Amino acid sequence: MARPVNEEKRLERRKRILKEAVILFAEGGYSNTTTAIIAERVGVTPGTIFQYFPSKEALYYAAVLEPLADIQVKSLACLQQEGTPGALIKNMVKEQFNDIYFYTNELRLAQSVLGQRIRFPELTQKVLESIKVMTDAIESVYAEGQLMGEFDKSFSPAMISRSYISFLNGVGLTLGESIIHHPEWENLKGHAYYLFAPIQPKEKLEESK
Missing domain, CATH: 1.10.10.60 (Homeodomain-like)
Known part of the structure; x- marks a missing residue:
């Protein structure tokens, strides 16, 4: 209806x-x-x-949390599709780099909250919870990829997922709206995926010997 x-x-x-x-x-x-x-x-x-x-504070909470929820849904969807863990993580990286461009103000606002944790303790906690949902999902897919021989098994999935999210936040803070026009745009996406320590075909062959 x-x-x-x-x-x-x-x-x-x-x-x-x-x-x-x-x-x-x-x-x-x-x-x-x-x-x-x-x-x-x-x-x-x-x-x-x-x-x-109902209040300016409620509007502020909505301005921070609702876009984050939208971004999270899209990112999690990338990790829940059909495909190998490596392919899923590649799709997620591509999606999240697009989000840096399309949600510039929204992400800047979330980062601002994290920089004022004493002032906005409850809101900060909700932002951190949102980040944890994402890192937990990445850890799970990454660990599966390690078992399948797609990623280096010597790395901690928790460390990898947090390093990636930190890198993503850093890119957003440093380049912001200019990122899509930056000459290193595509290279940055590639480097983001390299953070997951993917095993190249030659390395896979050597491991199987």
Whole structure:
């Protein structure tokens, strides 16, 4: 059954509010971004904001956590498809590098929260929980790849997954919006996959002797 027109309009307005809030919070920070500023950017009255979010803090939480949930769903889907562990991880790397470009402000906002752990303890914990879901999934696929001889067995899956996520965050922080135009864009994706220590065909042959 199709949603009533009013409900569709409501969802669309909420989406617009959240989109502008992400940009403004990422650019100006929590303290400098008021609901009045967000309302003005969206083209609604300040009171309208509170019809969708009970407080500025609730809006901030949504601006941080909802995009992270979207990114997580897409990344986990890459690891749950048919294929070898190596192929799944390659697809995930490609997807997450695209996310660095398409979710620049959203990821910048999440990183900002992690840099203010004392100020936002509860929100920080939720962001860390989201990261753990991702690292746990990577560890599982990586360990399976090690058993199949696709990855070096001398490395810890936990260490590999955390190193990769740290590398990904570093790339986002250093290059941001310019990453897709950077001359090393494709090379960076390749290096991200090399962090998983894939075994090359020649190495596999030597291991089997």
